[in-house]
Structure formats: C-alpha cells, structure tokens
Amino acid sequence: MFVGRRAELDCLEELWAAVTAGARQVAFLGGEPGAGKSRLLAEFCTVLHGRGATVLLGTCAAEFGPPYQPFVEPVEALLAGLGDGAPEALGRLAGRAAVDDAREPDTRRERYDAAVDAVRAAARHGPVVLALEDLHWSGSAGLQLLGHLVERTAEFPVLVLATYRTTAPERSAALTATIAHLYRLDGVRRLDLAGLETEDIAEYLRQEARLPLHRARMTAALLRDQTGGNPFLLRELVREATARGVGAVPGAAARAPLSVRDMVASRLDRLTVPERQTLELAAVVGEEADVATVLAVSAWSRDTTLAALDTAVAFGLLEPAGGLFRFPHTLARQAVLDLMPATRLAREHVRVASILEASGATSDRRVQRLAYHYAQGQALGYAAQAVRYLTEAARAASRSLAHEDAGRWLEQAASLTDDPPQRHRLQLSAAGEHLLGGDFARARALFEKVAGEAAPRDRLEAAIGYEAASWRPGLPGHRAVELLTEALRGVPHDPADPLYVRALAGLGRALAFTGATEEAGVLGRRAVALARERGDDGLLAAALQASLWHGLRPTDAPAKLARARELTRLAERTGDLSSLGPAAYYRGVISYLHGDPGGVAEAHEEMVRVARAAGDPFFDYMAGCVRYARQFVVGDFAGAERTCTELLELGASFGTDDTEGSSAVQTFMIRRETGAVEQVRPLVTGREPPDGHWAPGLLALYTELGLDEPAHRVLRWLLDGRLAPYEDSAQWPCVLAFLAEAALHLDDEEALRLIRPRLAEYAGLNLIAGQFVAVFGSADRCLGAVDSRLGRASAGEELEAALAMDTRMGATLHRAHSLAALAAHLRRAGDSGPRVPELAEEARRLAGSLGLPRVLRALGPPGRGAPSRAGAAGSAPSRPAGLTSREAEVLRLVGAGLLNREISERLVISENTVANHIRSILAKTGAGNRTQAAMFAAEHGLLDGSDRVQ
Numbered sequence: 001m002f003v004g005r006r007a008e009l010d011c012l013e014e015l016w017a018a019v020t021a022g023a024r025q026v027a028f029l030g031g032e033p034g035a036g037k038s039r040l041l042a043e044f045c046t047v048l049h050g051r052g053a054t055v056l057l058g059t060c061a062a063e064f065g066p067p068y069q070p071f072v073e074p075v076e077a078l079l080a081g082l083g084d085g086a087p088e089a090l091g092r093l094a095g096r097a098a099v100d101d102a103r104e105p106d107t108r109r110e111r112y113d114a115a116v117d118a119v120r121a122a123a124r125h126g127p128v129v130l131a132l133e134d135l136h137w138s139g140s141a142g143l144q145l146l147g148h149l150v151e152r153t154a155e156f157p158v159l160v161l162a163t164y165r166t167t168a169p170e171r172s173a174a175l176t177a178t179i180a181h182l183y184r185l186d187g188v189r190r191l192d193l194a195g196l197e198t199e200d201i202a203e204y205l206r207q208e209a210r211l212p213l214h215r216a217r218m219t220a221a222l223l224r225d226q227t228g229g230n231p232f233l234l235r236e237l238v239r240e241a242t243a244r245g246v247g248a249v250p251g252a253a254a255r256a257p258l259s260v261r262d263m264v265a266s267r268l269d270r271l272t273v274p275e276r277q278t279l280e281l282a283a284v285v286g287e288e289a290d291v292a293t294v295l296a297v298s299a300w301s302r303d304t305t306l307a308a309l310d311t312a313v314a315f316g317l318l319e320p321a322g323g324l325f326r327f328p329h330t331l332a333r334q335a336v337l338d339l340m341p342a343t344r345l346a347r348e349h350v351r352v353a354s355i356l357e358a359s360g361a362t363s364d365r366r367v368q369r370l371a372y373h374y375a376q377g378q379a380l381g382y383a384a385q386a387v388r389y390l391t392e393a394a395r396a397a398s399r400s401l402a403h404e405d406a407g408r409w410l411e412q413a414a415s416l417t418d419d420p421p422q423r424h425r426l427q428l429s430a431a432g433e434h435l436l437g438g439d440f441a442r443a444r445a446l447f448e449k450v451a452g453e454a455a456p457r458d459r460l461e462a463a464i465g466y467e468a469a470s471w472r473p474g475l476p477g478h479r480a481v482e483l484l485t486e487a488l489r490g491v492p493h494d495p496a497d498p499l500y501v502r503a504l505a506g507l508g509r510a511l512a513f514t515g516a517t518e519e520a521g522v523l524g525r526r527a528v529a530l531a532r533e534r535g536d537d538g539l540l541a542a543a544l545q546a547s548l549w550h551g552l553r554p555t556d557a558p559a560k561l562a563r564a565r566e567l568t569r570l571a572e573r574t575g576d577l578s579s580l581g582p583a584a585y586y587r588g589v590i591s592y593l594h595g596d597p598g599g600v601a602e603a604h605e606e607m608v609r610v611a612r613a614a615g616d617p618f619f620d621y622m623a624g625c626v627r628y629a630r631q632f633v634v635g636d637f638a639g640a641e642r643t644c645t646e647l648l649e650l651g652a653s654f655g656t657d658d659t660e661g662s663s664a665v666q667t668f669m670i671r672r673e674t675g676a677v678e679q680v681r682p683l684v685t686g687r688e689p690p691d692g693h694w695a696p697g698l699l700a701l702y703t704e705l706g707l708d709e710p711a712h713r714v715l716r717w718l719l720d721g722r723l724a725p726y727e728d729s730a731q732w733p734c735v736l737a738f739l740a741e742a743a744l745h746l747d748d749e750e751a752l753r754l755i756r757p758r759l760a761e762y763a764g765l766n767l768i769a770g771q772f773v774a775v776f777g778s779a780d781r782c783l784g785a786v787d788s789r790l791g792r793a794s795a796g797e798e799l800e801a802a803l804a805m806d807t808r809m810g811a812t813l814h815r816a817h818s819l820a821a822l823a824a825h826l827r828r829a830g831d832s833g834p835r836v837p838e839l840a841e842e843a844r845r846l847a848g849s850l851g852l853p854r855v856l857r858a859l860g861p862p863g864r865g866a867p868s869r870a871g872a873a874g875s876a877p878s879r880p881a882g883l884t885s886r887e888a889e890v891l892r893l894v895g896a897g898l899l900n901r902e903i904s905e906r907l908v909i910s911e912n913t914v915a916n917h918i919r920s921i922l923a924k925t926g927a928g929n930r931t932q933a934a935m936f937a938a939e940h941g942l943l944d945g946s947d948r949v950q
Contacts, residue, residue, distance in 0.1 A: 001207045002043050004200030008191050012044050015159060019127050023187055024153040026160040028179055031193035034232025037163035038133060045131050054122055055129040060137035061287050064368040066095050067141045067402030070132040078118040090114040095364045108401045109613045112148040120156055127157040135164040136172045141402040143178045150182050177649035184642050195229020209238055239316055264335035267315055274300045278308035279317055283336040284348040288326045296355045350377035364396040375412060383416045398433060407433035424454040428461060435469050438617030443469040451483050456490035460503055463487040467506040471549055472618050477513030498539050501530045505546035512549055515728040541570050541579040548586045554761055561590045581610040581619040588626055592768050595805050621650050622771055628666055629772040633811035635850035637670050662773045669774050672704045675853035686710035690717045690908060700738040703745050715742045716886055717908045719754055734769030737776045744785055748885045752786050759783050777814025778802035781821050788825040795825050812846060819843035820858045880940045881924045888942060890917040894930055895937035
C-alpha cells in the first residue's frame with residue numbers, strides 16, 4: 001500500500017509540467033535506507049509511463065557494479081533502438097566491448113557525448129524519464145556522465161529522477177559534490193524524504209493490517225516512535241505481526257525488533273531447508289539474481305528451486321523482476337548473508353564463480369562478477385583466481401577511466417597474494433589508479449608502504465609516485481625528498497635510465513615545495529636536459545611538467561612560460577592530457593601575471609576541456625579556481641561564492657587532502673569586498689596568537705575589522721624576521737598584499753619602507769596567489785598607494801599604470817579600487833583640478849552597482865577629502881622624539897602599567913627585545929625611569945582613554 005508523500009508528488013508533478021513544456025528537469029530523491037525512495041520513484045514512473053513517457057531505469061550495485069552505472073541499462077535500451085548504427089563509444093559505455101578489445105580506445109568525452117546524443121534523439125519523439133536508482137553507489141565515471149548529460153539536455157523534454165542514500169556509510173562525498181555542482185542549474189531540485197507522518201502510518205495500517213481507524217491511529221503513534229516513520233521498517237513490522245496470526249497488532253510488544261536481521265531471521269525460520277538454501281543462494285548471486293544462475297548452482301531439482309523462489313516472493317523476501325529476482329531492500333539481502341555460516345557462504349560463492357567461468361562468455365561484467373565471487377571464496381584456496389580476476393576487472397575499469405574502482409580492486413588483489421613482489425606491483429598499480437582518481441591521500445599511503453618494503457627499483461618508482469601524490473594538493477615536499485633521496489641511493493645513477501631521470505625531476509619539484517627553489521631549479525634543468533638527450537617525448541613531458549612547479553617569482557615567468565608552451569605543443573602532439581593540464585594552468589597563471597586576459601580565458605577553456613576529457617578531479621578543481629577568480633574580478637560575488645561552495649565540496653572528495661585553507665581565503669576575499677566580514681567580529685578577541693594561525697590571514701582579518709592594536713602586533717611579529725618561509729611559497733603575493741594593506745591602514749611608515757622593496761619586484765604585473773586562490777589586480781595600485789604615503793614622486797605614475805592594467809583586464813572590481821586610490825593620491829598631493837571628483841565619481845558609481853563598501857570607505861563621504869588612512873577607523877598615534885612605531889607601541893603599554901613579561905606576551909616578542917626597546921625609549925625621551933617615560937607618553941597623547949599611568 002502506497003501512502004503519504006503528497007508534497008513530494010506535487011513537486012514531481014510540477015517538474016513534469018515543465019518537462020512537457022520542453023525543459024529538462026532533475027530531482028534528487030534522498031533519504032536513509034528504507035525511506036521509500038525507490039517506492040516513490042516506482043509509483044511516479046508508473047504514472048508517467050501510463051501517460052506515454054519513455055521510462056529508462058538504471059541501477060547501481062554496491063559490489064563490482066559496472067564502471068558507468070547507473071547508465072548501463074538505459075544505454076542498453078537506447079542501443080536496442082539504434083541498431084547497427086549505434087556509435088562504438090556508446091556500446092563500450094554499456095560494457096559491450098570484450099576484455100581484450102584491441103580497437104582504438106575512445107575518451108570519456110566521446111562516450112558521454114554519445115549517451116547525450118542518444119537521449120536527445122529519444123526525447124525528440126516524446127518525453128524521456130531517466131530513473132536512476134541507488135546513485136550513492138555510482139563511481140566517479142557515472143557521476144561525471146550524469147553531470148554531462150544534465151548540462152547538455154536543458155532544452156529537451158527529459159526528466160531525471162535519482163535516488164540516493166544520505167546516511168553513512170553509503171553517503172558519497174563524490175555524489176554530494178555532483179549534486180552541489182548541478183544544483184546551480186535551472187530545473188534541478190533536491191527532495192530529502194523524511195519519515196512517514198502518523199496519519200500516513202495510520203492509513204497504511206487501516207488498509208494493510210485491516211485495523212479499525214481509532215486503533216490504527218493509536219498504533220501509528222507507537223510505530224512512528226519505533227521506526228521514525230521509515231517505510232521499510234514499518235512494512236517489516238506489519239508483516240511480522242501478520243505472520244503471528246489474526247489479531248496481532250504491530251508494535252504491541254512495545255518495541256520494534258532489534259534489527260532487520262532479526263526480522264529476516266524469524267522469517268527464514270519458517271522456510272523449509274530447500275527454500276532457505278535457495279534464498280541464500282539468490283543472496284550470494286547478487287542483489288539481482290538471475291534464474292538461470294540460481295538453477296545452475298542449486299543442489300535441488302529445478303522444480304524445487306523454482307518453487308522455493310516463489311515461496312520467497314510470497315514471504316516478501318524476494319520480488320520478481322522479469323527473469324530476475326531481487327531483494328526488496330539491500331538490508332534484507334545483507335541480513336540473509338550475515339546469517340549464513342561462513343564456510344557455506346564461501347563455498348556457495350565458489351560454486352557461483354565456477355558456473356560463470358564455465359560459461360565462456362567474455363565481458364567486463366562477467367570478469368567483475370568472477371572477481372567478486374572468487375574473492376569471497378578465497379579462504380577455501382581460491383586466492384589465486386581472485387587475484388587474477390580482480391586484476392582483470394581493474395584493468396577493464398581503468399580502460400573505462402573508472403580509476404577509483406580500479407584502485408580499490410587492485411588493493412584487494414594485493415591483500416590476497418602471498419608473493420611480496422607481486423603484492424608490491426599490485427600496490428603500485430593501485431596507488432597509480434588512486435592518483436588518477438584524485439584520492440591523493442590513499443595513493444601516498446600505498447606508495448609510502450611500497451617505498452619502505454620493496455626491491456630497489458620498485459622503491460624508487462614508489463618514491464616517484466609519492467611525490468606526484470604530494471605536489472597536487474600542495475603539500476610540503478619534505479617527506480617526498482626523504483623518500484626519493486633514500487630510494488636513489490639504492491639504484492645506479494644512470495643518466496640513460498628513464499626511471500632515474502623521472503626521479504631527478506620529482507626530487508627537484510619536491511625540493512621546490514620545501515622552499516629550496518635554487519636547488520630545485522638545478523635538478524629540474526638537469527632532468528630536462530637528460531630527457532632531451534634520450535629523445536623520449538613522454539620523459540621530456542614529465543621533466544618539463546615537474547620543472548614548472550619550482551616557484552613563480554616575476555623573474556622566473558619568461559622561462560616558465562616558454563616551458564609551458566613547449567609542454568603544450570608536446571602534449572597536443574602526443575595526446576597526453578596529463579601534461580596538457582599543468583601546461584594550461586601555468587599559461588593561465590603567467591597570463592594573469594602579465595595582464596593578458598585572452599591568455600587567461602584560453603587557458604581556462606583548455607583546463608575545463610582537460611578536466612572533462614581525462615576525468616581528473618584535480619584539474620576539475622584547478623579549472624574551478626580559475627572560474628572563481630574570473631567571477632571575482634568582475635564583481636560577480638554570488639557566482640564566485642557558489643563556485644567556492646562547489647570547490648569545497650570537490651576538495652572534500654580528495655580525502656584528507658581537503659582544500660579548506662584555500663576555500664577560507666577565497667571566501668574571505670569575497671566577504672571583505674561585500675562587507676560580510678563584520679559577521680565574525682564577535683568571534684575575534686584580538687588576542688589570537690599568530691603562531692597558532694595563518695598569520696597573514698589573521699593580519700588581514702584584524703585590518704579589515706579595524707582592530708588596530710592586534711593588527712600592529714601581528715604586523716610587527718611578521719616583519720620581525722618571520723617572512724622567509726613565505727617568500728618562496730605560492731602564497732607570497734597574497735602575504736605581500738596583506739602586509740601592505742595593514743601597513744597603509746596603520747600608517748606605519750617604518751613597515752611601509754620594509755615592505756616596499758619586496759613589492760617593487762612585482763611592478764608592472766598583477767598579484768596572484770596560489771592556484772588562483774586570491775587575485776588582487778595590479779601590483780602597481782598597491783605600490784602606488786605605498787609610495788603616495790611615503791611621499792615618493794613615482795606614486796602617480798604607478799597608480800595610472802594600475803588603472804590601465806585593471807581596465808585592460810576587464811577587472812571591474814580592481815578598477816574601482818584603482819580609481820579610488822588614484823583619487824586619494826591626487827587629493828593628498830593637493831590636486832584641485834576636475835579629475836579628482838571625476839575619478840571619485842566613477843569609483844563611487846562602480847562601487848554602488850557592485851556593492852563595494854571597501855571602495856566607498858576608501859573614498860570617504862561624497863564631497864569631502866579622502867580619509868587620512870585608506871579605510872582606517874580612527875587615526876594612528878603620533879610618534880614624538882624620533883620613536884619608531886614599535887617603540888611607541890611599547891611605550892603606550894608601559895604607560896598602561898604593563899610589566900616587561902606582559903608586554904612580551906601582548907606583542908609576541910621576547911622579554912629581552914622589550915628591554916632593548918625600553919632602553920631606547922628612555923634614551924630618546926630623556927626619561928630617567930619607566931614612570932617618567934609613562935608621563936611622557938601621557939603628555940604627548942600616546943595613551944587612549946582606557947590606558948592609565950602607574
């Protein structure tokens with residue numbers, strides 16, 4: 001009996017109305033196991049089929065499902081309609097290719113496009129419904145195909161209905177990321193199914209258990225508490241009560257059975273031995289058991305086995321589906337398996353495998369099933385067969401670009417072999433697949449294990465792999481350097497050995513990720529030269545790619561751009577997408593650095609193409625970062641924030657290599673432009689220790705919130721010899737910008753003079769940090785503001801250059817800042833001409849249209865001069881007697897009555913440094929002791945209202 005779900009059905013009817021009007025619609029039906037997702041899908045699809053819609057059902061299996069599930073069955077149905085004219089790529093997507101198919105391989109993109117074309121063709125004859133079951137078990141390949149199809153059927157009458165579990169352990173990070181990505185599109189909705197309401201349960205009891213209405217309502221309240229309204233558990237309880245006989249009331253025992261297993265066990269006890277063993281055999285065969293396999297494996301006669309299947313259907317333990325039988329719920333099948341004796345379970349798996357092996361058919365799906373069944377029977381001496389078929393299944397999955405499945409199956413094969421060399425090779429292959437699939441943490445764990453156990457050349461290969469799995473998520477290179485250095489000691493240093501050359505290239509990149517850029521450059525150039533000598537395109541591509549990541553200071557850019565272009569040509573000639581991605585990324589970064597918007601756009605398009613064709617989540621993430629930056633610079637903050645959310649979801653799929661740090665910076669950059677940083681003010685004390693946080697980010701936060709004393713403290717902490725670790729990092733331009741902004745805000749002339757030479761390195765360029773994590777526009781704007789404050793004549797020319805750069809880049813946000821900065825400089829320089837109000841008015845217009853409170857704050861009230869400090873709250877204290885800003889700060893704290901130890905803690909400097917500052921203060925002010933120095937501070941206005949003189 002189907003009850004409830006009125007709101008969900010109304011929503012689905014709205015989607016259907018839009019589909020019949022010609023627009024693609026999508027509904028993700030989520031919920032816990034047994035929530036009724038499949039039943040709702042079945043009910044609505046039955047209605048739509050009755051209205052003339054073409055309904056294509058696709059399912060996902062938890063164990064060894066085909067790589068492109070849940071699209072295999074829908075594609076099979078579409079192939080049947082296409083006949084001999086079906087594209088080969090579509091047939092391969094459905095798994096029709098033999099294991100040893102030697103034809104020219106296609107790409108994921110070709111398969112995806114073939115599937116989209118087939119769905120579009122069907123939709124031209126009438127609405128098409130794609131009903132996709134158990135999407136949480138789909139691999140990345142299937143999810144990418146889903147995204148591809150949804151994005152390319154927007155104007156076709158297609159309804160996609162997908163069920164998935166929202167609870168652990170089945171909850172899928174990859175699916176969550178896919179839903180988040182698609183949710184931004186028109187016509188995509190998410191419906192999470194809650195438990196049935198008490199009234200719905202009462203209706204079910206009245207119809208199914210034939211209870212009077214008043215009794216049904218009383219029992220429904222009890223069942224709602226016991227089951228949470230979960231339809232599957234509710235149905236099991238009702239069936240349990242019905243089995244006890246007439247008059248039994250569901251829930252009368254005051255509690256639900258402890259588990260579905262208990263319910264299944266009680267039902268199994270009522271079966272005869274042939275009936276129970278047949279049901280168990282069906283569970284062993286799979287989530288969907290075909291009658292032919294069950295009959296072939298069964299120890300009972302054909303008639304007895306068929307009768308047993310009918311009895312299982314009558315008991316609600318199986319459901320017929322054409323020539324198949326399936327369990328009503330995965331939990332029910334698992335309960336049957338859990339109740340089987342371990343030896344019998346293993347024996348039945350082996351028997352099923354033997355039948356499949358004897359069939360002689362060749363297909364990827366058969367290999368996957370053999371791998372599964374032999375792996376389950378390995379305890380009976382079938383480990384070798386399991387390893388063989390697991391390896392074959394992994395190769396097939398890898399050919400289909402389903403690297404996640406391939407890695408998992410290779411790991412399982414490695415765990416079953418007793419031969420160490422074979423185990424190490426399988427682990428290396430598994431790690432390589434995880435690397436391609438984006439699970440860098442798992443890849444590193446396997447590579448590191450092999451690097452510590454295997455023979456010398458395998459150790460070296462593992463160390464090379466470890467480094468490859470480290471640089472992508474931007475991890476420090478120290479451990480990779482250790483592994484590569486140790487592994488290189490165990491092999492001859494043969495310049496003609498490709499493995500040795502790859503190791504040198506990897507070691508150079510790893511050193512770069514430790515900050516040793518000069519040493520990294522030497523090794524990188526050596527590796528490239530050796531690769532050229534060998535004339536090996538693949539080796540040269542690997543060496544060039546590794547050399548790109550040796551830092552990117554302005555002086556490095558021309559050589560890096562030349563290498564990136566060479567790598568692009570090489571990748572296009574060889575079709576190596578793994579090299580084309582890094583080449584496109586670096587061309588994009590350097591194009592932004594040099595102010596070439598066309599180059600950025602071209603590189604971005606190439607990165608998107610690489611990410612889609614190769615199915616590489618890393619470059620999908622990188623392409624998303626470029627998209628974020630392009631949205632940010634034009635002031636599309638809503639779009640940039642959506643992209644941030646998608647990137648955070650995608651980053652979560654990288655395992656422990658999450659991208660929360662990068663996401664935090666991206667989000668901060670948006671929120672400070674829109675004035676949303678104020679929301680975190682209650683969470684900020686101003687006493688946060690800089691060594692316990694990312695100090696440049698803490699400084700930027702204090703600056704934005706106008707917390708001057710904490711900003712002074714962190715700025716001085718950083719400038720006190722602590723910048724070296726940042727200077728060779730990809731984040732350095734961001735650090736530099738935050739330092740300059742803080743010093744300008746605080747009117748700290750001493751800090752500005754320390755920062756200026758570092759900033760001057762980027763004159764004429766744009767500032768970009770990390771993987772397009774933070775983009776600041778023209779460095780000349782920052783440099784010009786600093787020089788304006790320092791009274792340097794070059795300020796005007798620098799700010800004019802900044803305005804020209806930001807205009808050329810089409811960076812509306814940065815152009816508004818440059819207009820405001822130039823207007824402020826001209827006012828400061830005493831320019832009373834018409835250009836100042838014109839610049840200010842244009843900046844104000846852009847700030848108003850985009851909602852830029854930072855720009856408006858820098859401009860000051862209309863008709864008035866610019867603030868003495870751009871965006872500052874209050875004014876900086878004067879510094880008499882030649883005191884430095886740090887000495888003035890120390891003197892103010894002395895005046896407040898703080899001891900040296902307390903000043904040390906407040907400013908995060910040593911007590912010895914505090915004592916040195918006080919000696920200098922006494923000498924400059926002529927004070928004889930701390931009390932006289934405090935009085936000097938009070939007389940010269942260095943104390944605020946909360947300070948006191950002791």
